[in-house]
Amino acid sequence: MEEKTEIKREPRWYALHTFSNYEAVAKDNLEKVVKKEGLEDRILEIFIPIEDTVVEKRGGKKEIVQSKSMPGYMFAKMVYADDIWHTVTRTNGITGFVGPKGRPLPLSEKEVADMKLEKKVNIVSTKVEKGDTVHVIDGLLAGQTALVDSVDHENAKITVSVTMFGQPKLVDLELFAVKKV
Numbered sequence: 001m002e003e004k005t006e007i008k009r010e011p012r013w014y015a016l017h018t019f020s021n022y023e024a025v026a027k028d029n030l031e032k033v034v035k036k037e038g039l040e041d042r043i044l045e046i047f048i049p050i051e052d053t054v055v056e057k058r059g060g061k062k063e064i065v066q067s068k069s070m071p072g073y074m075f076a077k078m079v080y081a082d083d084i085w086h087t088v089t090r091t092n093g094i095t096g097f098v099g100p101k102g103r104p105l106p107l108s109e110k111e112v113a114d115m116k117l118e119k120k121v122n123i124v125s126t127k128v129e130k131g132d133t134v135h136v137i138d139g140l141l142a143g144q145t146a147l148v149d150s151v152d153h154e155n156a157k158i159t160v161s162v163t164m165f166g167q168p169k170l171v172d173l174e175l176f177a178v179k180k181v
Contacts, residue, residue, distance in 0.1 A: 012106035015098035020072040026093030045077040138177040
């Protein structure tokens with residue numbers, strides 16, 4: 001009997017084309033395929049780039065809304081092989097990989113850093129608890145001071161209360177985006 005030699009590859013980030021305005025559906029479908037086919041150790045993360053934008057509503061009220069920063073695209077961190085290509089490209093909502101002739105081209109480290117695909121770990125922030133005062137060090141609200149409303153250490157998320165336009169507003173941030181004061 002022949003022994004299979006498994007090549008252990010490092011997971012890399014890949015860009016995927018999706019139907020425009022179907023990014024969330026495509027992500028959902030790919031997550032279901034990953035679970036159904038037992039690919040959790042090969043497709044590790046799926047990400048849709050979203051940005052916060054301040055918009056003015058009727059009556060002069062301003063709000064932060066989330067919108068897709070790159071419509072028609074999503075990103076997946078995976079250990080790539082030809083079988084993954086077939087699985088991903090056959091998933092409803094995904095039209096293919098970004099790369100020459102539809103073949104995957106992993107993102108460079110600079111691209112990954114620029115798009116903030118990797119979660120940064122801020123050791124100081126892991127000690128943040130409800131009621132603490134923090135300084136926002138990354139993102140749209142960088143430079144502001146906020147009060148911690150809740151912390152989700154497991155998912156590296158934090159909800160803070162910031163004063164915007166004279167009123168307190170709850171905002172969800174990545175844990176790495178704040179530093180305890």
